[in-house]
Amino acid sequence: MDKLYESQKLAIWYFAVAIVLFGAQILFGLVGAIQFVNPDFLFGVLDFSIGRMLHINALVVWLLLGFIGAIYWFLPQELNREVVGIKLGKLAFIILVAAVAVVVLVYLFVQIGPGDIKTLWFITEGREYIEAPRWADLGIVAVALVVFYNVVATVLAAKKITGILGVLIVDLGALFGLYLAGMFYTPNISVDQFYWWWVVHLWVEATWEVLIGVINAWALMYLLGSPRRLVETWLYIEVFLVFGTGILGLGHHYFWIGTPEYWLGIGGFFSAMEPIPLVAMIIHAIYDAGMHKLKTVNRPALFWLFANAFGNFLGAGVWGFMQTLPQINLYSHGTQMAASHGHLAFFGAYVAANLTILYIIIGELRKRGLTPQKGILYVLDSKAWRYAYVGMIIGIIGMTAALLVAGFTQTLQERAIGGSTWQAYINAQEHPWFKEAMLWRLGFGIFFFVAYLILIYDILTIKPVPVKEEEVEAEAEVIPEKA
Amino acid sequence: MKIGWLEVTVASIFIVVFLTLIFSRGAHWLEPRFWKKAAIFSGIIMSIFLIFLTFDTHRYINMGGVNVPEPDVINNKISYVLDPAKGYYVPKIGEQEEFFGKIWSKEEAAALIDKGKLTIQSRNCMDCHTLLGNGAYYAPDLTKAWLDPKWEQLIMPVVNKPTKEEAMAAWLQNPDKYPTWTRKMPNLKLTEEEAKAVVAYLKYMSAIYTNGFPDHFGVTAKQ
Numbered sequence: 001m002d003k004l005y006e007s008q009k010l011a012i013w014y015f016a017v018a019i020v021l022f023g024a025q026i027l028f029g030l031v032g033a034i035q036f037v038n039p040d041f042l043f044g045v046l047d048f049s050i051g052r053m054l055h056i057n058a059l060v061v062w063l064l065l066g067f068i069g070a071i072y073w074f075l076p077q078e079l080n081r082e083v084v085g086i087k088l089g090k091l092a093f094i095i096l097v098a099a100v101a102v103v104v105l106v107y108l109f110v111q112i113g114p115g116d117i118k119t120l121w122f123i124t125e126g127r128e129y130i131e132a133p134r135w136a137d138l139g140i141v142a143v144a145l146v147v148f149y150n151v152v153a154t155v156l157a158a159k160k161i162t163g164i165l166g167v168l169i170v171d172l173g174a175l176f177g178l179y180l181a182g183m184f185y186t187p188n189i190s191v192d193q194f195y196w197w198w199v200v201h202l203w204v205e206a207t208w209e210v211l212i213g214v215i216n217a218w219a220l221m222y223l224l225g226s227p228r229r230l231v232e233t234w235l236y237i238e239v240f241l242v243f244g245t246g247i248l249g250l251g252h253h254y255f256w257i258g259t260p261e262y263w264l265g266i267g268g269f270f271s272a273m274e275p276i277p278l279v280a281m282i283i284h285a286i287y288d289a290g291m292h293k294l295k296t297v298n299r300p301a302l303f304w305l306f307a308n309a310f311g312n313f314l315g316a317g318v319w320g321f322m323q324t325l326p327q328i329n330l331y332s333h334g335t336q337m338a339a340s341h342g343h344l345a346f347f348g349a350y351v352a353a354n355l356t357i358l359y360i361i362i363g364e365l366r367k368r369g370l371t372p373q374k375g376i377l378y379v380l381d382s383k384a385w386r387y388a389y390v391g392m393i394i395g396i397i398g399m400t401a402a403l404l405v406a407g408f409t410q411t412l413q414e415r416a417i418g419g420s421t422w423q424a425y426i427n428a429q430e431h432p433w434f435k436e437a438m439l440w441r442l443g444f445g446i447f448f449f450v451a452y453l454i455l456i457y458d459i460l461t462i463k464p465v466p467v468k469e470e471e472v473e474a475e476a477e478v479i480p481e482k483a
Numbered sequence: 484m485k486i487g488w489l490e491v492t493v494a495s496i497f498i499v500v501f502l503t504l505i506f507s508r509g510a511h512w513l514e515p516r517f518w519k520k521a522a523i524f525s526g527i528i529m530s531i532f533l534i535f536l537t538f539d540t541h542r543y544i545n546m547g548g549v550n551v552p553e554p555d556v557i558n559n560k561i562s563y564v565l566d567p568a569k570g571y572y573v574p575k576i577g578e579q580e581e582f583f584g585k586i587w588s589k590e591e592a593a594a595l596i597d598k599g600k601l602t603i604q605s606r607n608c609m610d611c612h613t614l615l616g617n618g619a620y621y622a623p624d625l626t627k628a629w630l631d632p633k634w635e636q637l638i639m640p641v642v643n644k645p646t647k648e649e650a651m652a653a654w655l656q657n658p659d660k661y662p663t664w665t666r667k668m669p670n671l672k673l674t675e676e677e678a679k680a681v682v683a684y685l686k687y688m689s690a691i692y693t694n695g696f697p698d699h700f701g702v703t704a705k706q
Contacts, residue, residue: 032621035621036621039665039666039667043667043669044659044669044670047611047669048610048611048619048621049607049608049610049611049619049621049669050607050610052610052611052619052621053607053610111607112605112606112607112671112672113605114605114674114677115598115599115601115602115603115604115605115606115677115680116601116605117601119601119604119605120601120604120605123605124604124605124607125604126603126604126605126606126607126608126609126610127604127609128609128610128617128618128619131607131610163515163519167522170526185601185604186600187554187593187596187597187599187600187601188544188545188546188551189600189614189615189688189691190544190550190551190615190691191541191544191545192600193614193615193617194537194540194544229515232515233513233514233515233518236515236518236519236521236522237518237521237522239522239525239526240518240521240522240525241525243522243525243526243529243530244496244499244525244529247526247529247530247532247533248491248492248495248529248532248533250533253617254540255694255696256615256616256626256693256694256695256696257544257615257616257617257691257693258543258544258550258551258615258691258692258693259540259543259544259550259694260486260539260540260542260543260549260550261694262486262487262488262491262536263488263536263540264488264694265487265488265489265492266488266491266492266536269488269492270492326694330571330695330696330697330698331698333616333696334613334616334617334618334620334624335620336620338620339620410620415697415698416698419697419698419699419700419701419702420624420627420697420698420699420700420701421623421631421632421633421700421701422623422628422631422633422663423632423633425622425623425624426623426663426664429666430664
């Protein structure tokens with residue numbers, strides 16, 4: 001590839017903003033972690049509710065920015081042509097970033113409003129994960145439509161569609177369409193939460209997972225040269241399993257919100273099956289990597305791809321399964337067990353995937369201008385990415401483990417024994433197991449932030465190093481082909 | 484019609500498998516075509532089941548439905564009792580009682596509940612508390628907060644109000660003045676009208692039938 005498509009330049013901008021928001025996410029998370037240990041920290045200035053909202057919203061937005069960036073990066077490569085309507089795409093990006101900035105400033109400095117519909121339109125909707133005020137919702141929908149238009153119009157102009165693109169178009173349509181389900185007000189909290197989960201669950205546990213399948217398909221073809229037929233077949237299997245289990249798996253959010261009892265069975269059964277596609281994704285990644293004996297020109301990207309496969313399975317699959325059956329969920333629901341699951345799942349499933357694509361982009365950018373030499377391969381590699389990689393994984397596992405201990409303490413002390421009251425809540429929060437866990441969480445949170453700083457350093461400095469082709473081959477031949 | 488979870492589960496899976504096998508006739512199971520059909524039918528069939536179940540669920544979750552009361556439930560005494568047949572606790576809507584010193588008409592109650600919900604959203608309650616178990620974990624779950632013994636035991640004497648609802652409204656307007664432990668609730672500048680509406684919402688929410696969540700609220704294992 002000689003020159004960058006305009007669309008790919010836009011992808012770089014998407015990732016630049018995404019990675020900054022990643023840092024903001026960690027910082028607001030640290031504020032919350034400190035408040036669990038010392039409740040007076042920033043009390044009345046940046047209360048837990050505000051910091052926590054920023055922590056989660058920064059996460060959602062930076063992941064989405066990364067996904068969109070990944071689409072803009074791979075789309076022209078897939079179709080061998082510039083993306084149609086790219087000027088509109090750039091305009092949408094600018095509007096999106098400006099809107100995000102305004103929303104964050106309002107969150108920080110206005111924070112709350114009077115209890116009327118105007119607050120919902122201009123300050124906050126007060127619904128966890130999708131707190132963004134209604135005007136910003138409309139903006140998000142408009143930007144989403146532009147991205148959708150870019151993809152569809154480019155496919156039409158190229159007069160060519162691949163299996164991956166087919167899945168992408170259907171999935172984007174569903175992903176953006178579902179957001180509309182979160183854009184209404186009702187005084188009925190049961191109806192409110194019923195459709196709120198359509199957005200939250202059907203994003204995170206269905207359409208986002210499929211989008212990751214699409215992005216990973218591209219990543220595997222790029223990193224390992226996996227054949228398209230194989231990658232597409234796996235993608236179909238993943239879509240089959242994700243939609244087959246995830247759509248009715250939505251029922252595991254309908255246990256306790258006023259919904260009928262049959263959701264206990266339906267939600268319990270299908271959500272218990274939800275880890276299966278994640279196992280399929282692991283098998284896929286490992287099989288492909290094994291077939292190619294880990295030979296790649298982009299080491300950090302390949303390793304983040306592994307972190308993605310394993311993290312998705314462990315965090316989303318195992319940690320989710322742990323608390324998904326109604327018989328345990330009756331006690332564990334709404335405790336730190338959910339936070340434990342959330343941390344590992346989002347890191348494994350989505351953060352790792354975005355970092356994979358980020359390193360692919362960096363590898364492509366920095367290898368330009370290098371003169372190809374016979375027998376020499378340029379491999380994107382450095383020391384720093386290893387420290388950032390291992391540091392982040394240790395940090396997230398530490399936080400997850402600590403929150404799990406805190407969650408078990410709450411589940412047993414507050415819920416099962418204490419009867420869930422105000423005082424039972426306080427007793428569990430004051431329990432030495434809980435307090436100690438919160439200290440550990442803060443420690444690993446700081447550790448994670450340091451790893452993030454190393455990641456930033458590495459992103460700015462990493463470059464391809466020349467390696468003799470035989471050495472890459474030799475490294476790949478650790479296991480003798482004929483025993 | 485009463486829907487059973489097992490019938491739904493078996494039927495949805497059966498239809499997906501059946502249609503996949505019919506429409507991918509002739510394809511080897513390792514071919515992309517086979518799994519493409521499987522993906523299409525799992526997406527479509529599961530979505531159809533979800534929409535069908537959504538219609539049925541509305542019979543339960545609409546106000547005045549099977550599980551969710553009308554707003555004027557705030558005029559009734561509410562308790563949480565063990566249903567031995569189910570093996571879990573269910574809300575019991577009892578005799579009429581005054582709420583803030585009066586009986587509220589249907590329209591008044593609906594307006595109050597609406598104000599309560601708007602206030603709860605505008606103050607981001609959900610980013611510290613859980614409601615119906617959903618939200619953040621920095622403060623207690625509010626699903627059955629109306630029934631919490633602490634209001635009578637601690638808050639009523641502290642804020643010096645004669646009824647539970649008045650004590651709750653008074654406390655909610657100045658939670659930072661009456662801390663119950665080291666972690667304080669910030670003052671969210673609730674007006675008196677908003678505080679009353681939030682209390683009404685908490686009472687209304689405690690009457691929702693939640694399949695036994697949270698289990699044995701207010702009853703410790705020792706008792």
